[in-house]
Amino acid sequence: MSTIGIILGSSRPGRQGEAVARWVHDIASDRDDATYELIDIAEAALPHFDEAIPPMAGAYAQPHTLAWAERIARLDGFVFVTPEYNHSVPGALKNAIDFLFAEWGNKAAGFVGYGPTGAIRAVEHLRLIMSELQVATVRAQAALTFATDFADRTTFRPAKESRAVVEQVLDQVVSWAEALEPVRLKAQT
Numbered sequence: 001m002s003t004i005g006i007i008l009g010s011s012r013p014g015r016q017g018e019a020v021a022r023w024v025h026d027i028a029s030d031r032d033d034a035t036y037e038l039i040d041i042a043e044a045a046l047p048h049f050d051e052a053i054p055p056m057a058g059a060y061a062q063p064h065t066l067a068w069a070e071r072i073a074r075l076d077g078f079v080f081v082t083p084e085y086n087h088s089v090p091g092a093l094k095n096a097i098d099f100l101f102a103e104w105g106n107k108a109a110g111f112v113g114y115g116p117t118g119a120i121r122a123v124e125h126l127r128l129i130m131s132e133l134q135v136a137t138v139r140a141q142a143a144l145t146f147a148t149d150f151a152d153r154t155t156f157r158p159a160k161e162s163r164a165v166v167e168q169v170l171d172q173v174v175s176w177a178e179a180l181e182p183v184r185l186k187a188q189t
Helices: 017-029 063-073 091-098 120-132 160-179 181-188
Strands: 002-008 034-040 077-082 107-115 135-145
Touching: 002 017, 002 160, 017 034, 017 077, 017 107, 017 160, 034 160, 077 120, 077 160, 107 120, 107 160, 120 135, 135 160, 160 181
Parallel strands: 002 034, 002 077, 077 107, 107 135
Antiparallel strands: none
């Protein structure tokens, strides 16, 4: 059975993402097709990238990098929950991704974006980043907007239809994570 990490990509105080990520995790926890873990990058407490050797070499030296690498390496896929900052990915999420290289590879990823326009541009950027890391991104994407999924732009109240889209994201991530298992095993040898 696959293990999927639901990665909360914002570390900002007062962030809306915590409610969104917990909601996605609650939906996932009702399923029996995989094991799901909620991963908050704020709790990972990664500093600004501080490794002397590029991540592609896999020669991590810092204890926080080693712990982060262990956490990500044991996952088979990801669902990134992200806002959009300045038409792109939050810096904390990009930093967390950039700490590692091989640990991301040959896995599947889906996206749940939230914000005024559902973080569609941030997700576009994440798809490009994931491509470089050899992560297969799935087609389904949840784009939660302040107009439809938040009361008064501040309180998360997902539209009924949004749950079905998240279910599609999870379906596709699990399918692709399972399909990529032989590739991951071959890469380990």
